[in-house]
Amino acid sequence: MNQKLEKYFLICDEFIYCRLQLLNWVCQGANQSNKLHLATVNELKKVYDSYQTDKPILLDCRRVRDIGNNALNDFLKNTDFSRKIIFWNVNHLDKYIISPLLEYKIEYEHKQNSIIISTIEKGLPKQIEKKTQQLEQKFVEGKLVGCFEPYDEFKRLYSTHVLANGEFDATNLISAQDSFAWISIKLSDLVENYLASIRARDLSPDGKKYSDEKIMAVSFRSSPFAVAVANVLNKNVIIIDHLGPKHNEYDIEILDFLNKGTNIIYVGDFLIGGTEVFISQMYSKMFESDLHFAVVIGSAQSNKQGELCFAEKFEFNSLVNLKELILPKVEKVEYKLFDE
Structure with missing residues (x-):
């Protein structure tokens, strides 16, 4: 199990969730967080293969504007996608993701600013924005409670x-x-x-x-x-x-x-x-x-x-x-x- 990235994922009943920019930051540094790098993809592959494998992975891609050196290609080519992965808020990333998907003839859906990759299950989770906001808020509030020192x-x-x-x-x-x-x-x-x-x-x-x-x-x-x-x-x-x-x-x-x-x-x-x-x-x-x-x-x-x-x-x-x-x-x- 990957100990480097798993603690950054937030978990609910329907999926595990993280910001792609945050994962870039952990792997490459905050000043490199707007671009998806191969190092991030390699660590993401470990999470995909071994962490909470019964749940889909949801990645919010906001503020990630580029993918370096075809960083996603090997991941897409060498994954069977029996586990669903969703790239959400893809914005300008869609062309970088869709091109290799077409090349490797991988099934996907492109809708609501998201790219859903799965050979089994289609579609987006319901109320995706509300649920991710709740996950993030719960995480932050929990950390604040933990740093409170009563007098x-x-x-x-x-x-x-x-x-x-x-x-x-x-x-x-x-x-x-x-x-x-x-x-x-x-x-x-x-x-x-x-x-x-x-x-x-x-x-x-x-x-x-x-x-x-x-x-x-x-x-x-x-x-x-x-x-x-x-x-x-x-x-x-x-x-x-x-x-x-x-x-x-x-x-x-x-x-x-x-x-x-x-x-x-x-x-x-x-x-x-x-x-x-x-x-x-x-x-x-x-x-x-x-x-x-x-x-x-x-x-x-x-x-x-x-x-x-x-x-x-x-x-x-x-x-x-x-x-x-x-x-x-x-x-x-x-x-x-x-x-x-």
Whole structure:
């Protein structure tokens, strides 16, 4: 059984599921994740032959735009496809997959932006998008529950004015390869959706047109996710060190390549008090750029607008509302200010 890729697959009654981009990342690195490589296909073949073989394999191909050096050909040629495999959201990949299928006279269906390969069973699972979203959400929420550390009493959280009855530790998410990869992919989805909405309007929420787009992070724990998102989406990233060894707000050489009129997207771990977003907004304004959008793993706020104490309103989106998680010992996380 393949120990390298199997832990990245999510399992339900009907199929096992993964993002093809995530598998590329594991095998080739995040900056190579938009192209299917032979190394990924070789590892995928091991999963196909030995892991959960009674279930079809569903691969979401979003953001994978190319297949290198006929990487799929040997896999297609040397597999009997008694087990169904589905390439979903193929977009521009269809020509790379269909051509060898025709050459080797392999049975397949091409419908609903999917290519289904099987000698026995045809068709797509029902409610495929809903089920995959539920699998991904359940995975992320489970990882967040696992990284929560309850307190015996309310304590002040690190780098904020807020008290809480426990804390989510992002270092646990970073150190586990499967959680780090999946969460980074999910954060990339949020950023990509935001950028698509901006391009559809051809301007920002305040009516501006921007010269550039960059990812920004502030804390050490947010930085790995921001760098991963930037690699996945092929964007530049800026890391602001506000709590590092220098403790100097004006030590901003890192921002020398920030062009005037840049659209800054903040990527972070948890949004509780909002200190890091405020710092990001401050630095953005110093260079006549804007931060209108933030994405985080978890937020203590249920709305989508940040207003209090911020230079400007900003929209944010989180993978999880922290207050809705069922947690060990304390059941629910609670936050309060010092003067409450």
